[in-house]
Amino acid sequence: MYYKNNFLMCEDIPIVELTKKYDSPFYAYSKKSIVDKINILKNVFSKLDNYHIAYSLKAESNLSLLKIMIENGIGADVVSANEIRRFINASGDPKEVVFSGVGKRVDEIEYALSVGIKQFNVESIDEAKRIDEIAKRMDKKAKYAIRVNPNVDAFTHKKITTGTKGDKFGVTFDTILNNIDLLKSLTNIELIGLDMHIGSQILSYKPYYDGINILLGFIDILKAKGFNIDTLDIGGGYGINYDGTSNGFDFEGFTEHVIPILKKSNLNILTEPGRFIIGDSGVLVSKIEYIKEEWGKKYIILDASMSDYARVALYDAYNDIKPLVLNDGKKLIYSVAGPVCESSDFFAHDRQIEEVNVGDYVAIDNVGAYGASMASNYNSLLLVEQVLIDGDKDILIRKKQKFEEIIANEL
Ligand SMILES: Cc1ncc(COP(=O)(O)O)c(C=O)c1O
Incomplete structure (x- = not known):
């Protein structure tokens, strides 16, 4: 998005x-921006012999x-069977x-086995046992990686940190080591790799470097x-530039320090970016209903x-707010809120x-990720239009x- 003759352009x-x-309100996305971001990622990972970019559908x-x-x-x-259904519906290959x-x-695992996905990323020993039992019953074979919690700090908001002690995600190395015989006894699923996802909106290559080295060991x-391990899934998490104070994720550092260790490992590398691809490709356009002045403040x-x-209310996220048409350049201090009856609706x-x-x-800028996909009908508001x-x-x-x-299923 950029201004041309005082008009905000997409x-x-x-x-x-x-x-x-x-x-109004509606979401608008730039196709060019999405493709450009994909190409940046491909350019970074194409230095590896074997890589697979798995877009994280939860972002959008x-x-x-x-x-x-x-x-x-x-x-x-x-992260759900319905996301697999969405991907297939959009002509994606379950493999x-x-x-x-x-x-x-159980029903989600059954569906994933029936369509034949690439791999499960397993988050507990009981889940591995469950997938194996279901695969046996369905006469299917499946591959899986274990998501481990490497306990590295991703230096991001605590509600989007996922790879430190106490997070609900993944298993510890101790748990795996204590269950080696059990994992070997599972006949219908094959352990092919390890997986980590340490957080979201990460800007530095360093947590990846640390986490990956721990996993490689x-x-x-x-x-x-x-175990015949040939796969390493390094998760997603690459951050974008929300507030103009950074250039987003440090892919230069990643290329210099992380890519060489991945290349040397000779493993198939998976990565699961969401926000990086779609985050700065979308805006939410909204009309100003009222401007009021209270407590010495101007509220839009x-x-x-x-x-x-929801991200501002949930995570104190920062998003630029840009008028669609600039006037004489005079700036004022505003607080910008929505109509929902919650103090956090800002x-x-x-x-x-x-x-x-x-x-x-x-336009509320950079809302492509975790925007429309996290929207709700709270206050009986309707899900809005999306425009490409x-x-x-x-x-x-x-x-x-x-x-x-929104009332169709209510009795
Ligand atoms: C397992 C997993 N992979 C990938 C992602 C995508 O993260 P991001 O949008 O930060 O790239 C998430 C998001 O939380 C996740 O939980």
Whole structure:
């Protein structure tokens, strides 16, 4: 997104033009940005002989957006059977699917086995036993990696840290070592690798370097114990530039320090990026309903809320707020809130923004990841439209929900 003649543009379209056609609030995504981000990743990982990029659907899983990933050779990292169904629906190949998550249900495992996914990322010994039992009953074979918790600090928000002591994810090396015989006795699933995912919105290569070295050491131990390990999944987590204070994830450092150890390992390398691909490819467009002044502060009340974009309320996330049309450049301090009846329903506190008026539109920037995919019907608000921008074309990729749809299953 960039300004041209005072109009905020997405690719070749002034976003304000879209407000005449679509119902505020709505999400808009840039196809070019998605493809550019995929190419950055491919460029980094193509230095390896064997790599597989599994896009983490939880970041955003609209079918049209998935289709762009699939057309660009990207597989899927999923955490539910329905995410596998989405990927297949978007014409993805189940053989490209890695199934992560701490709570895989029996019916979800059955579905994954029936379509033949690439691998399970197992998060407990009991889960391995469960998959083996189900595979036996279904006369199927499956491959799996064990997600380990390397206990490295990813230096990110504590609610999106996943690889330190006390997190619910993965298992410890001790647990694996205490269950070697049991793991060897599982006949219908084969242990082929280790997996880690240490957090999200990580900016430094260092936690990857530390975590991967720990995992590589443990892979040697597992090999010595007779397991045929050929895969290392290094998770996702590559951060983007939300607030202008960084350049996003340090891929230069990653290429210099991490890629060589991955190459030397001769393993098949998997990675599961979500935010990096889609995060800065999307904006949420919203109309200003009211501007009020209380306690000496100016409050902008938008028609978008935490029901559309929850990350500010959940994680104190920072997102730029940009008027779709710039006026005379005068800036004021505003707090920007939504209509939902929660004190946390804010998009910004005491933020300097170009002066705006009631009826103007703003774009909340960099909301492509964990935006629409985390939206809810809280306050009986409807899921909003999603629009894809491709050059000078805008394409509706999700209709707005109808009130009848949100009550349809209620008795
Ligand atoms: C197991 C796993 N893999 C990949 C991701 C994607 O993370 P990110 O969007 O930060 O790349 C997540 C997100 O939390 C995850 O839990």
